[in-house]
Amino acid sequence: MNSSGEPDEKRKPRGWTGTLALTVCSAAIGGTFQYGYNISIINAPTTYIQSFINDTYTQRWGVSLDGPQVTLLWTLIVSAFSLGGLLGALLAGPLSVRFGRKYSLLLNNSFLLVGAALVLASRAAGSFEMILAARLLVGVNSGVSMNVQPMYFGESAPKHLRGAVAFSSAVFTALGIFLGQVVGLTGLLGSEPLWPYLLASNALPGLIQLFALPWFPESPRYLLIDRGDREACVLALGRLRGGEAPALEMEEMLQEQELQKSAALKSGNAASAKTPWSLFKDPALRSQIRTVTAASSAMMLCGNDSIYFYASYIFLAAGIPPEKIQYITIGTGASELTASILSNLLIERVGRKYLLVGGYGLMSFWSVVFTVALILQSSGVAAMAYVSMGCVFGYILSFGLGPAGVTGILPAEIFDQTARPAAYMLAGSCMWIGLFLVGMLFPFIVNSLGSYCFLPFLAVCLVSAVFFGLTLPETKGKTLAEITAEFDVMNGLRRPTMEERPEMQLKEPVREHYQLGKASSFTQLTQELDPHQKDRD
Template sequence: MKPSMSVPDFPRRDDSMANLGQSLLRRHSTSDRLFNDMPESPLFDLAPLALPGLSSRVSRNFSVSRSLDEIGSAFDDDGDDDKVVRMEVRLPMPLLTAAGLAVISSWNFGFMLGSMNTASVAMRETLGIPATAGPDADFVWSLCVSIFCLGALIGCAAAEPLATSLGRSSTIMIASITCTVGAACEAAAAYTGSFGVVLMIVGRVLTGASSGAATVVVPIYLGELAPPHLRGTLGVMFQLACVLALLTAQTLGLPAFLGTTSLWPLYILGGVAIPSAVQLLLRPLLVESPAWLAGGGHEAAYQAERILLELRGVGPAEYGPRRDAVTKELDHMQLAALGRHAGGESTGGDSGSSIGALLRDKKLRPSLLITLVCAVTQQFSGINNAFNFSSTFLSQNGIDASTVTIVAVLMNVGNVLITVLSASLMDLAGRKPLILGSALGMSASIVALTVALTHPGQSWTAPFAVFSVVSFVMCFGVGMGPIPWLLPAELFPPDKVAAGSSFNALCNWGANFIVGLIFLPMSAALGGMCFVPFLLVLLPFAFFLVLKVPETRGKTVQQIMAELK
């Protein structure tokens, strides 16, 4: 247990700071202005998590109001420039390096998530459960794919206690090592005969556990490293690493590359072992979170200050506004750490911020309902069946091999492009229009895909199938992908965000497991209509969004909570 600490002394802000001229302010970074001149900035209303689009709740076009009471100033085209501050996207090298090393765990997650699709024919042949072997073989393969999600549930549950006791960076390294061991088990499954399926399942559980842990601890780590206005930017880095790994895994897994009976084990192992080795070699640059260190004793506090100075690009001998800003930011971290200790974070008990307490709090029932429905619908939209089984269901319904290859590549390229654009889209529009448009766009894509799958052999079938799957994935990326992960950070009060996010992750991975397990049997039974059940989920969800989900953009957490009540 970390030693207790006293309440830190906050340096008083010189009244003259409030009267600094604009010319001087322009020479300061956004972090300096936040902690020296804008103590009531809406950016302090953001959860300490790195999530794509997080900052766009309180800012627009990289501008934010000076005061939480005037949060709407940034969204008013005719607003007063004196009430708005322009945010600067400045990433000092130590911050960029630490973030880059951390998102290797996101890469591992994306690679293992996408590794079972395009190479599935060779993998099933090697494991003795080929697609021609009937429903029992399909069920075993579905279990191999979906058991990853049960592992992720374990990882989600274990990540927070590990990150609290061992530190954020150490937990990230444990996740990467676990992923590499799991990938080695999957690769070894090709050489162990009848034991291969068992070893594959063990490997999938381990890689799933590491992925579940990564989805919890990496956004926390990045959110604690970054100043408030850059949390959304680093959240995009996390998501981008994941989708680039998906693209790489599905491209390398094609039969024309490494998706053969002799090469797939090498590609499974190398895809995570090489990045994890880089992360291990550069471990000293994966600095510990200063926010976590701030909860320790005096020595830890000094270490936190040293790391924070490096992350903000401030020299150890530098004094002035930039150094003052770092001192005040550390004070904020220490107060937050005191709050976590008071709330029982390190005790493991049923504190006010636990999932159990969250479920019992009647005031939070609307937030829980929205979180649950959005998380479950995200998976019951059928999105991961496109990533995990597109090669199977397209081939089963008469789509030729070349078209299957084109779909696998283009849907992942589209996924990368929409991830890059997603933060800008959130800056232009609110959460509610984006997720509603996303659900309706996916519904239309399912209709188009069903038409293509039920009319094999036509001259237009192949291009129609390509268009429908790619548009399905890109529509998902507009809103149904990022927003269900973002909403818990906006629908719960600050002291409940961690529990709300954990609840969201558990619901998401649980639904993912169920959908992955039932899809192949359902596809065999329904044929070209295999995506229609997901359409029947998305359409009622659109009505739920209209009736129950509030718009959060341009509102404080207090305003959102009042609206939910």
């Protein structure tokens, strides 16, 4: 029994519920799963699409394209995905504020379905431009989902499961990469007659989401803080927790709501969603912006996606028969999936900071070994080809262990409700710009540096490990108020008084028998829970 006369079991935080798990799966199958899936399915039909480009151009103009021209058009098709992702990242903030987290994900499928239709019609229309437009739309879909889904998860999960739930975005990304590699096998959809169906197969996960996600609740924090609908918030929270809405969790959201109202009154502005520009002007968010910008940029600039493309050359040099390389390459996707699942199980025990620093530290180690192996391999040491192959798997495993998932969690944990959409817009923009730059520059890096081509990625990983080790506070199991207090110190702000930080006034835990709806504000809530609180303070 506890001090309030209740059994201790009732006060234990609730774990995964069926509704929460199904909400995660329904959102992710049409969300970050699509990002991983669409990155991998474009690799298998490369030669078929290049031939289609040349054939349609010849039929249209009577002359064929030379090799560099075909490569240029193919590069534009591949790059369109990144440019669409950047556009989607910029759309994610306004969409999530206007329509909510859940309905933004549902509306996002419209880009995907139009893209699938364009791909299926491209061969009959004799238009490779339709493929380019389709990849742009698929990129928009991925850009929106990569930002809105972690936001949705971070706001819907209980505090003690927030990291595991948000990290599931990385698990589904890795699952998408792996399944895209499997579906792209020549024995399935990776053959010349079927490549349009391979590129359009991303419509199936989108349709699954359209049928499944409407049955599950919206983000409780969005309902309470953005829409002011307390009753809907209580219902959504109760469904996600498998019973009545936990009073302690509800009270934490009320704290955040009151803090934002208080800040809006002081500034003379309405408590509306912030813009990315307003984030940069706020001195209280300097360290948070620096953290998110560095994490999102490093995630793409570390070269993990490039190593997927480089893997086939390494496996070929290791003596793997060309017709077998596609099966070995599947192992790279399986490696990231395995690491993501393992990290999902560890994140609430180890914490965000150690996984992020450890992941980049291991990637730095594998970069050094990889560079040495490539140098010796170019000198004629045949056994080094197998060492290089092992480094590919080690690098991808290390990435999946930390940076792949922790990066997407940070904006949800270190920014409040009004700043969170803009923070994800900023983070998403950094990610997609980084992906575009690496995709465009990596071939030139390989040509100019040769066996030393991974030294730039080594520098990124080393700097990232040191930076996050020195500056990132651990957010595991902490409320937004506790996390903000740590960043206030980093930002050089004075420690606030009790009147300025009303959440600090509550000393006693909220009693589970509190009936929601009695208090109209956080101040009334604290007085109702403990009438002697003011005298003690």
